Amino acid sequence: MKLYNNKNKSEIVSFKEALFKGAAGGGGLYVPVKIPLLSDEFWKGLNNTSFNDICFEISSQFLSDEIPSEDLRTIINNSINFDAPLISLTAKIKILELFHGPTLAFKDFGARFMAEVFEYFKKEENKETYILVATSGDTGSAVANAFFKKTGIKVILLYPSGKISNLQEKQFTTLGENITALEIEGTFDDCQSLVKKAFIDKEITDVKNLSSANSINIGRLLPQTFYYFRAIQQLKEISENLKITVPSGNLGNLTAGLIAKKMGLPVNEFISATNINSVFADFLSSGNLAPRKSVITLSNAMDVGNPNNYSRITEIFDNSFEKISNILTGYSIDDEKTLSTISKIYNKYDYILDPHGAVGFAAMEKDNNISMNIILETAHPAKFNETIKKAVGKNIELPHMIKEIIYKEKKSIRLKNNFEDFKSYLLNI
Ligand SMILES: *Cc1c(COP(=O)(O)O)cnc(C)c1O
Numbered sequence: 001m002k003l004y005n006n007k008n009k010s011e012i013v014s015f016k017e018a019l020f021k022g023a024a025g026g027g028g029l030y031v032p033v034k035i036p037l038l039s040d041e042f043w044k045g046l047n048n049t050s051f052n053d054i055c056f057e058i059s060s061q062f063l064s065d066e067i068p069s070e071d072l073r074t075i076i077n078n079s080i081n082f083d084a085p086l087i088s089l090t091a092k093i094k095i096l097e098l099f100h101g102p103t104l105a106f107k108d109f110g111a112r113f114m115a116e117v118f119e120y121f122k123k124e125e126n127k128e129t130y131i132l133v134a135t136s137g138d139t140g141s142a143v144a145n146a147f148f149k150k151t152g153i154k155v156i157l158l159y160p161s162g163k164i165s166n167l168q169e170k171q172f173t174t175l176g177e178n179i180t181a182l183e184i185e186g187t188f189d190d191c192q193s194l195v196k197k198a199f200i201d202k203e204i205t206d207v208k209n210l211s212s213a214n215s216i217n218i219g220r221l222l223p224q225t226f227y228y229f230r231a232i233q234q235l236k237e238i239s240e241n242l243k244i245t246v247p248s249g250n251l252g253n254l255t256a257g258l259i260a261k262k263m264g265l266p267v268n269e270f271i272s273a274t275n276i277n278s279v280f281a282d283f284l285s286s287g288n289l290a291p292r293k294s295v296i297t298l299s300n301a302m303d304v305g306n307p308n309n310y311s312r313i314t315e316i317f318d319n320s321f322e323k324i325s326n327i328l329t330g331y332s333i334d335d336e337k338t339l340s341t342i343s344k345i346y347n348k349y350d351y352i353l354d355p356h357g358a359v360g361f362a363a364m365e366k367d368n369n370i371s372m373n374i375i376l377e378t379a380h381p382a383k384f385n386e387t388i389k390k391a392v393g394k395n396i397e398l399p400h401m402i403k404e405i406i407y408k409e410k411k412s413i414r415l416k417n418n419f420e421d422f423k424s425y426l427l428n429i
Pocket residue numbers: 105106107138215247248249250251252253254301302356378379
């Protein structure tokens with residue numbers, strides 16, 4: 001697979017290079033030179049294919065020149081070992097549940113696939129790699145769980161002390177082994193800025209192999225296309241007018257859907273659902289992207305003021321706003337509507353949406369038409385029990401695996417929000 005840097009089109013790299021580098025130079029992103037169109041055979045055979053076979057077919061389209069098919073099979077089997085079931089609320093409204101992975105959010109798809117390919121390519125080298133991740137919650141647990149016990153890779157997570165939920169904290173501070181959690185006396189932005197400084201500090205990069213795992217990494221983006229095809233497979237009949245609603249923050253999930261559409265996914269339109277951090281929804285109505293500081297909402301994984309996959313989307317559509325607005329609409333949903341939607345859907349269909357999925361559902365309703373709709377449900381509602389209790393008057397059970405975590409011992413290293421302390425920590429491990 002070849003990718004180019006959208007800020008410097010003569011820079012062409014392989015998948016492996018893009019995977020290890022993460023971001024391209026000059027603030028650019030790596031974009032596939034070519035997005036392959038799936039064959040008629042793929043679509044004809046789809047109904048008799050397992051989810052793993054779908055993942056294999058899609059990833060082969062991109063990676064067959066860099067990973068032999070037997071190895072790719074192993075990578076898929078090890079990483080995508082949970083399903084994405086499609087639930088029917090009505091004949092026309094379907095929910096694609098993306099939370100059946102180990103950390104109960106769709107980020108498991110991207111993080112687990114990325115960790116497998118990372119370890120696969122690492123086998124050729126023997127220098128240890130340190131993955132630095134600043135996290136405000138969900139990304140940290142998905143990445144930590146995905147890279148747990150991977151050979152030759154150490155994960156260092158920075159998180160703001162006292163600013164994430166107990167459950168989120170336990171999900172990455174109780175693993176041990178190659179996962180270290182640094183509890184920073186500061187905010188999420190402080191954590192992010194420490195990580196950024198480390199990447200450009202020559203004294204550190206001279207002696208340590210650093211890498212990142214954030215949502216612009218192509219290794220996380222590619223596997224997010226898989227479940228769009230799984231959704232279509234479960235639809236039974238293909239509708240002439242299908243819309244897919246994607247709860248959106250940094251737009252990784254939506255970008256993957258748009259790539260799937262270019263590969264031939266039979267969908268008419270995507271709806272991008274944002275909370276009141278509506279920078280992208282505003283762009284879709286005005287044609288003008290105006291980043292701003294994010295504010296805290298109930299759907300906190302989408303509290304993004306400057307969505308980092310934005311320029312990948314415009315690039316895929318040849319930077320034409322007309323082409324983008326032909327298949328993309330955006331709506332912004334506030335917390336009040338999020339709560340009332342959770343409550344309404346529970347009463348009407350006996351189904352509990354998480355706050356992110358509820359933003360999606362409310363956006364789909366705003367779109368106000370009679371097409372066939374699939375809404376992506378990006379997290380398990382039990383992760384947001386405080387909100388769920390407010391909306392439906394009761395808590396829901398956490399899946400067994402996660403419940404155990406609460407009783408495990410937290411292990412973290414406390415650091416001041418001070419780059420010299422962080423640097424000396426890195427130089428001495
Ligand atoms: C990260 C996340 C999102 C936003 O996804 P993007 O790819 O950043 O747009 C939505 N919902 C949940 C639960 C998430 O963790």
